[in-house]
Amino acid sequence: MKSSEFFGKFASKYLWGNLLAMAAVVLLLCVGLKIGLDMYTHHGEAIVIPDVRHKLxxxxxxxxxxxxxxxxxxxxxxxxxxxxxxxxEQSPPAGDKVKSGHVIYVIVNSAKTPTITLPDIIDNSSLREAMAKLTAMGFKVGTPQFVTGEKDWVYGIVVNGRHRVAGDRIPVDAVVIILVGNGSRSASDSTIDYVDPAEAGKEEMEGEGEVDEFDVVPPTETPTRPDHRNPPTTP
Known part of the structure; x- marks a missing residue:
């Protein structure tokens, strides 16, 4: 093949027509893909999120x-x-711009008051320990009420005027009152008599010199039994 014929084929309208057609197809595919992606992803679309807080x-x-x-x-x-x-609450917050179909996540108000289980703190912890534990769990702790007993020791829990025990379900908005000892003893407590060791030793020494008085009873004579083999003779 001569060089003139070879270069003449590049100048053929048929070849250039095919190349242009292929380029047009590629271009149309690119444009169509971009339009399709824009439609799928809502490119350029911006919806302002409304504020729905405090609405049903x-x-x-x-x-x-x-x-x-x-x-x-x-x-x-x-x-x-x-x-x-x-x-x-809502997320994303009001005012943000999102695309169509976006999900707004919300937190709704419960119809019932949530409750928390009362821990085992009665007669098992000090006032400081009980208050720290209850506060960490989300309880509302009121002013402690002092009762007769060991100082700063927890003797009971009162909620809305009722005594509660470990395991009871307490509403989160209820105020928990801790019954704590004031450090004084009850009148019903048994008293302990204290004996001074010096006094006890003195009493023991005094007791050693004393002699108990008692009556001396003389021994009784044992009666003799008669001898039937040798009866006594009468004078």
Whole structure:
């Protein structure tokens, strides 16, 4: 093949037409892929998240659905002043921009007051230990009430005027009162008589010189038995 014929094929309209067609197909594929990704990922779309806190769950769900957003409950809490099924917290927060279909995670208010199990602290710990343990568990600890007993020792737990024991379920918003000893003894406690060792020794020495008085009883004579073999003779 001559060189002129070889270079003449590169100048052929058929070859360049095929190359242009292939380039157009590649370009269309790239453009289509970009458009498809933009549509799938909602590129350039920004939805401002509304504030649904302190709204009922049904109302919050409707508000978010109107903006193309979804809602999902992740946890429950308790606020006494708010109604049950009320939104307490949301994530992401209000004002953030997200894309359509994004999930908004919320915490709702519980219908029942949460409770905590009372630990074993009665007659088992000091005031400081009991207060630290109860506070760490989430209890509301009130001013301790002092009773007769060993100083700073826990003798009981009172909640809403009732005595409670270990294992009872206590509402988280209830105030726990600790009954703690004031260091004084009860009048019913048995008293212990203290004896001074010096006085005890003195009493023992005094007792050694004393002689007990008693009557001396003389021994009685043993009667003799008569001898039947040799009877006594009468004079």
């Amino acid at each position: 769950f049904a109302d919050a769900e409707r508000i978010l659905a109107d903006r193309g957003l979804r809602i999902e409950v992740t946890d429950t809490g308790y606020v006494k002043t708010l109604p049950p099924d009320c939104i307490l």
